[in-house]
Amino acid sequence: MKRRGTVRQAATRLEWLLWVVAIASVGYTCLWSGEVYAARWHAQSIGQAMPEGGPAASAATAPDAPKQASSVMGRLEIPGIGLAVPVMADFDPASLRRGVGHIQGTALPGGLGTLGLAGHRDTFFRPLAHIAKGMDIRVTDASGTYHYRVDGTEIVTPDQVQVLDIRNEPKLTLITCYPFDFIGQAPKRFIVHANLVSLEPDAPAHTH
């Protein structure tokens, strides 16, 4: 009788523990979604000109953008695969939770060199599995929107850092883990190479 009571008590505790874990998981997901939403909102305001007659037609960022998303440096869009994601100024774990990360030391958007962006294969960069040669990639930062054209993809090992080397023309290199459906630390990296179409950005879109 006493033993049955102990088992029942343990089962009740386990059930409570499972409820706590489930609720914590939902809470963490909500927190993450909030961070992503803030980063997306901030990224959306980057590259937008102020309303006509505003203080600066070339203003990069809406002044009321949330401060917690201050490391957002732009946004990446690939219309062909429905990808639109904030670009963070670094690629540390906190940044990669909120968007794709700029690999510091590589070129800036539209810059002379190779722009390196890394993102999680199981969240933001999951659609990269469907990318194809010739697709348009748009990278927007404070100076405007730059267009890159997909040149090809390759699968490399993590030590093949030469994918970020400066080539004969300005490039964009997108990096994510491979295989896409691997559970745990994936052994390879999926690389997308793209060429910069023009050094001159599109004119900022006007907000009205």
Next chain:
Amino acid sequence: MLKRLICAVFVLGAPLAARAVDPTGASATFTVTQQTKVPGETLKPGDYTIRIVDHLSDRLIVRVDSANGKTHSTFLGLQGSDVSRPSAPGAVAWENTSQKATYLKGFLFPNMNSVVEFVYPKEDAVAIAKSNQSKVPAIDPASEGKVADKGLSKDDMEVVTLWLLSATTVGPNDSVPAIKAEKYQQVASNEPPPQPAQQVQQANQGANYAAGSTPTDTASAAPVRAPRAHKPVVAALPHTASAMPIVWLLGVLSLFGALTMRFARLQRASQR
């Protein structure tokens, strides 16, 4: 414009014969009569000294100082470029540039066969390329992680990548104007190659190319240095697996387990 821009060029410094072989130390003065841009600086009307303070195999390091000592600018130049040689030494200006200021394209030093072409920061080079058909030498230090608030350091100048920008068209029917960039590949110089016995001793070069540094002599042999190779920006490509799928999986399994246990408990209670 050119006639108004450049009034005089005087030769300064050491033996001219040596200058034809090795550009380091070549020096001249010039006068500008209107606002004129050189890489990293806008020159107000006045007298200036220009000199080559160092050189690597594919680039020169050029310094411009104002006569009053208020303006200094150190920037990169290319030797042996395809800029047509003017009839007399002096500054060469870009055509069709901004109405507010003229961009200097380069400088022909006395006793040099080719114009030393100036290398502009990307933004200026794009502006020049938009209104000219020529290729514009450019650098983009910010895109190589080199912060350049107070100008590039000596080390950065030796390693920064050189580019050539030019106007082109893209898009359907090639109807959209664009600026393309290609990495600068050193072309054969019109200058005679430096002879070992006549090369410049560069050991006494000031690290910061300080104003008033003495042009070097052409006495001892020192090999022409090649630009240093770039270091990789990362040791390994980043690991990019998110914790979110595990969080979601754990959450779903916990929820499923908790619901199952609750259901079992209720079943047991109802059977009693």
